Amino acid sequence: xxxxxxxxxxxxxxxxxxxxxxxxxxxxxxxxxxxxxxxxxxxxxxxxxxxxxxxxxxxxxxxxxxxxxxxxxxxxxxxxxxxxxxxxxxxxxxxxxxxxxxxxxxxxxxxxxxxxxxxxxxxxxxxxxxxxxxxxxxxxxxxxxxxxxxxxxxxxxxxxxxxxxxxxxxxxxxxxxxxxxxxxxxxxxxxxxxxxxxxxxxxxxxxxxxxxxxxxxxxxxxxxxxxxxxxxxxxxxxxxxx
Ligand code: 6PG
Numbered sequence: 001x002x003x004x005x006x007x008x009x010x011x012x013x014x015x016x017x018x019x020x021x022x023x024x025x026x027x028x029x030x031x032x033x034x035x036x037x038x039x040x041x042x043x044x045x046x047x048x049x050x051x052x053x054x055x056x057x058x059x060x061x062x063x064x065x066x067x068x069x070x071x072x073x074x075x076x077x078x079x080x081x082x083x084x085x086x087x088x089x090x091x092x093x094x095x096x097x098x099x100x101x102x103x104x105x106x107x108x109x110x111x112x113x114x115x116x117x118x119x120x121x122x123x124x125x126x127x128x129x130x131x132x133x134x135x136x137x138x139x140x141x142x143x144x145x146x147x148x149x150x151x152x153x154x155x156x157x158x159x160x161x162x163x164x165x166x167x168x169x170x171x172x173x174x175x176x177x178x179x180x181x182x183x184x185x186x187x188x189x190x191x192x193x194x195x196x197x198x199x200x201x202x203x204x205x206x207x208x209x210x211x212x213x214x215x216x217x218x219x220x221x222x223x224x225x226x227x228x229x230x231x232x233x234x235x236x237x238x239x240x241x242x
Contacts, residue, residue, distance in 0.1 A: 037068045
């Protein structure tokens with residue numbers, strides 16, 4: 001399990017999206033199927049747009065890929081706040097991704113906890129077992145973002161979900177940051193079950209929180225682990241000075 005931060009600094013947001021696309025393609029082009037766990041927020045948007053454009057669209061083996069979401073807001077996919085709705089609008093609906101390979105968190109269910117339980121059983125049936133084996137990760141690539149308060153996915157500072165070790169997915173009744181809608185989030189053990197975890201962090205407004213996270217302060221994102229490689233891909237504006 002890797003926990004020592006491996007930080008890659010690139011020039012700017014455009015270079016960050018290119019580097020992320022390259023890493024994604026490298027991770028998903030082996031094996032007979034591959035699974036990518038996406039993230040919401042603004043940081044991955046440029047990457048998502050790039051994947052729908054050439055030359056990247058032709059480099060991605062769409063029929064073999066499955067797309068999951070690390071967390072989502074408890075709103076319909078048609079809502080502007082929906083992470084899966086955003087990913088579909090930016091790329092998944094613009095590429096030859098089979099509809100049955102999209103695995104949205106079922107936010108149409110009655111409440112976040114029911115949606116979490118349903119998503120956990122989807123993940124378990126995709127994985128083919130109820131227990132995660134570090135030698136056989138659930139995902140090939142997990143994308144992560146970093147919030148200004150140090151949260152990642154919908155794992156907010158001081159939330160009970162941070163310490164969840166048994167469940168793969170939990171409901172979050174109260175978000176710690178805008179937008180203040182309930183969330184559903186994968187837990188650290190489920191997110192860790194990947195060949196690679198790739199944080200995408202860009203912009204000067206992230207520099208302070210990124211410096212604190214990389215220094216190992218007690219913040220959610222600093223607790224992220226990965227069974228495979230854990231990489232922080234950051235642009236120069238966000239990179240800590242040293
Ligand atoms: C969400 C995200 C969240 C996000 C961070 C960073 O649902 O809001 O999954 O964890 O990654 O808040 O967001 P930005 O990239 O917009 O700063």
